[in-house]
Amino acid sequence: MATNPQGGGPKISDKTDKPKDTGYVLKGLWKYVSHYKVHLIAAIILTLCSNLLALVGPMLSGYAIDAIQPGKGLVVFQTVLYYAGWMIAFYIVSSVLSYILSVLMIRFSQKIIHKMREDLFSKLVELPVSFFDRNQAGDIISKFSYDIDTINTSLSSDFIQVCTSFITVFGSLIMMIIISPILVLVMLVTIPLSLFYTRYMAKKVRPLFRTRSKKLGELNGFVEEMVSGQMTIKAYAAENSVMEKFGRINKETVDAYFEAEYYGSMTGPTVNFINNLSLSLITVLGAVLYLFGKMTLGNISSFVQYSRKFSGPINEMANIISELQSAMAAAERVFKLMDEIPELPDKENANELSEVKGEVKMEGVSFGYIPDKEIIKNLFLYARPGCLTAIVGPTGAGKTTIINLLMRFYDIWGGAIWVDGNEIRDVTRKSLRRSYAMVLQDTWLFSGTIFDNIAYGKENATMDEVVAAAKAAGIHSYIKRLPQGYYTVINEDGMNISKGQKQLLTIARAMLMDAKMLILDEATSNVDTRTEIKIQKAMRKLMENKTCFVIAHRLSTIQGADNILVVDQGDVVEQGTHKELMEKKGFYYKLYNSQFE
């Protein structure tokens, strides 16, 4: 069996292949498991006990039945009750043990999962920005939810299942051999049959389940595309043609599901069939043996029960193996993320950047995102304290790159960047980054109160400080009008406030930081020119006495800059004041004039 046809949800993406490097994954898992060795040993002992106890049950019932002789008044009650008493005792203890075991395993796996998520997240926040530029959010999130969940299920149930299976199979086999070695011969028919069937199904069904996953994925993609574009579909009254396409994909999806189930649904009945077959064979052979006095009735009864116990795990085995495989694959994905290279640590003797004046210098800087593809070549830049540097260029020209370098989100390839005469790789990242305040185009707010969001940049900020920052940003009166004022919770993605107000909140956040250098990355592109004028006061105040780096797409807004960097196709192509650049009649001149055509 490739995938469990009955249990387990559909796997949306086809991720359940074998892990590539089993040793690597096992080593990683062992690191976690070994923290809880005591749990593990206790679990193994408990499993052993509870299963062995359960194995005694059929034996006891067999003895009891032997004491029940057919015919009136022939029953030896003392013996029957004696064994029945033992049965009750064993079953109680076995049930209690198995409950304790389950709880123990849940605790065990939850401890590991907790630690694993914690480690994974700690890793995540240490990763460089480049990692997030390369990887999709959904993919990272699925490691936290889907993958870790898969590992969890496997740890809490599969492990015990494997132990139990081994004990039950071997225990039952031994018991059966003790009762009647001849009857065990029946197993020579049924075991090969199970094995053969399992292998046959695995071969047959695996590709079908793969197709099923693929089709589900296609349906997902189609629905996502169409639902997000539903307004356009309506506007063009294209509902019918979309429905038609959907009908086709939908049909393919349910058909693929059915195909997989067509074979998958054979499993249950076939497993039953093999059980029934062995029951029939045991009955016939047992009856004959009984007839010739080689066996007792109790023996047959015990044997039948053991044979059922015996075949159960063998049929389950294939399921467990495929579950283990997908857990291993999930673990591999989790460990891969844990092994990502974090940001380089600060230099050992790195200084704290303090009392920043705000002098920034770039000397012969070269940089590229992809090895061998240098985009910034030999860039020189000088910004005195309190002056304004503007970065302009067409969309996609690479204006943000310069910010990435200033903030040390990426390390430069060659040259040097100096802040107040300190090379930025000689100071701690934290102190470098905290000496900048930043307002970005993507207004990032998290699900918390407005207070928390404004105070985010300054530890232990007081309410007075937050209010003062909000006032300076011109958003105080708006906040006051909200039902919970500063304690209003911003819900996911800040859906309950407008873009302009979000932007003002991030400006307030930057205000509170009181840094000497400021980065504005298209900070006003979400707001139109008129709103921009309204928040201009707030912006001016924010920019006061700061060394500013401004990325802007509206050229009218940066004409007064002390220095303008003109960026095209990644590299800085021109540099100078508005006047100088206009006189030069180069790229900037063309860019500037195009807006009046």
Next chain:
Amino acid sequence: MKRVFAYLKPYYPRMALGLFIKILGTFMDLGLPWVLAYILDDVIPKKSVSLILWWGAGMLLLSVGARTLNIVANRMASKVARDATETLRHDLFQKILSLSGRQLNYFTIPSLESRMTSDTYNIHHMIGMMQRIGVRAPIILIGGIIITSTLEPVLTLILIGVFPFMALIVYLVSKKGIPLYTNLQETVDKMVRVVRENITGVRVIKALSKNEYEKGRFSSVNKEVVDKELKAGTLMAVTNPAMNFLLNMGLTLVVIVGAFRVNSGSSEPGKIVAFLSYFMIMLHAVMAITRIFIGVSKASASAKRIAEVLDTEEDLKEIPFEPKNSDYHIEFDNVCFSYTHEPFITDISFGIKKGESLGIIGSTGSGKTTLVHLLMRFYDVDKGSIRINGVDIRSIDKQKLRGMFGVAFQNDVLFAESIYENINLGRGLTKEDVLIATEDAQAASFILNKDDKLNHKLTIKGSNLSGGQKQRLLIARALAGKPEILILDDSSSALDYKTDAQLRKSIRNNYKGTTSIIIAQRISSVMKLDKILVLEEGHMVGYGTHEELLKTCSVYQEIYQSQFGQLEGVL
């Protein structure tokens, strides 16, 4: 659940037949221990090996029959699940496409997507599973009672006596357990949210060096998840040992009571052996119940979410209105509208004649796009009315109404299809029509540069095109149907000024009969239009030509200043 089960109604005959076959098959399963008892108690005393073999062959026959019938029933069940899911998904998708803007806002698009996908999978899974495994357990339990009562009615009473206890456990655990899982899911969502925020806000978090703070935030939600999972898991773990215990107790009781019955001569030991066998079969069946337990609770949550969408009433119904005589092609008459309680659009009145052009300009959030949405009836006005050729749009068939428009929205979507199909959008346009539209939209040059021209396949969201190319395709889509009314909502912002100017020129020259509405940020995009509407917080603060507005409208002057004036200082 009910709403979703209604989809099974057409399949009731098939399901009934399947159930019948399943019952037949299960009874064959259950017949085996009966034969076992018969052999032990009645055949063996006859001391005939050949008779034993004959009965053994009978058992074999029952086994084969059970397998065959069960497989047939399972496949029928899968077919029903397939067909019911197909219809359900179809209806759900159709419903989603027909939701109004207000309803979409209420459900949100990501949530609708997950209802369409994972929720329908859960349902598909459950419908199949219920029919295959879900019904097997009750059949075995009831069938077991029937068959055993023919063997030994008194011992059957023990079997029946165990049931209420098992039912009680299932009831208690599910009653307590399902809310725990719902609660757990909410916490997991919270955790995912923190992770997502950390991914999207990585630059801010790093800039402010808030790593430790974020670790703390995650740590607390992580602990919450673990605690809740422990609680739910500890409860759920009761089920199996408890069920096992109950059945095993029943089994022991059978031995004891059986002993008394045999002693009094009213039973035989072989029957006790058969009973023990039945208990084993039931034990397995009950285990299956606990397994589908979780599946059902998941599916019922999904069913609720799906039903919520299906039960949403269409809120943009056709309402009859008397047509009025009007010179205007498009006319807004005292239109008011609000998304929530606060008024968003207040008292908008204007009219434009056929072939005229209207520009709408104003701050972000001033309601420009909303006006267009109202005109296309994605929302209904709260007060006033919107008329096209004198007919209130609420009395026009929605498909017919929207057929009048060619529109390019702000951040409009492109689909993973060919360029042709993206422009055509199922309207059956000819390649020539499409090509002409691309020329007018200034898109022809880059399209003809591609090897496969109009057949060039776009990637999802058109990510293999630049922003300007995307906008030009969207405009081509709007122009291609030679629409009565053309709407361009801020859809030339990524074009350079030169291309933008050429575009405006070709629209002016080649679409003379078309009434056009252009929403823009740049004054240069609207200054040459017949009329310009200036919006400010949902109010109409100016209406007229560029020259008139420059004289009379202070808001317009400000916008003009901000774009053309030499602002002193920065920003």
